[in-house]
Amino acid sequence: SQQGEEDPQALSIQEGENATMNCSYKTSINNLQWYRQNSGRGLVHLILIRSNEREKHSGRLRVTLDTSKKSSSLLITASRAADTASYFCATDRKIKAAGNKLTFGGGTRVLVKP
């Protein structure tokens, strides 16, 4: 199974509501990153949170990280129709003496209805 797994797989909300999605992982990490993908396009980086950080903000986005539970959450506040996209978490972990690996979860599809 994948290192990072998002929950829920799909989310439908009304414009103006908040959207929360979660990511769980299995092994210790260097950092955890969240990405957004509009249908069939390349992924766009949203936020990187390091393993020694607990919370980060960027505009309407808030990311938390709980390393004891091996989980992270992404909150989008006051959602807009333009936030409709798939959101992926990715975990960066050390796999050998001089190597890191960034692995993606399955993603959460978010639909924001106007």
Add this chain to the structure above:
Amino acid sequence: EAQVTQNPRYLITVTGKKLTVTCSQNMNHEYMSWYRQDPGLGLRQIYYSMNVEVTDKGDVPEGYKVSRKEKRNFPLILESPSPNQTSLYFCASAFSSGTSTGELFFGEGSRLTVL
């Protein structure tokens, strides 16, 4: 403009006909990676490279080859494509300190169909 460029963007080919998908980045990134995206399976890593002449298998390397002779280029080679390699492919690059990987920059994707 900082970018990752993949070519071709769309390709239809036949089983067994060797093909190469090129990937080039202009940000002097150490780390480069190839992913394939299939419905319901998220992004799966094919191969990645920590730096020039250093490549490693990802989660689904079978049927693919890569090389990293120059820092900016990381081509993906399908020696004998099969229909199960029909997919959307993404190349990405990032700075890497050796202790952690930074923000990934993605190409626009290459949609490959193998008949």
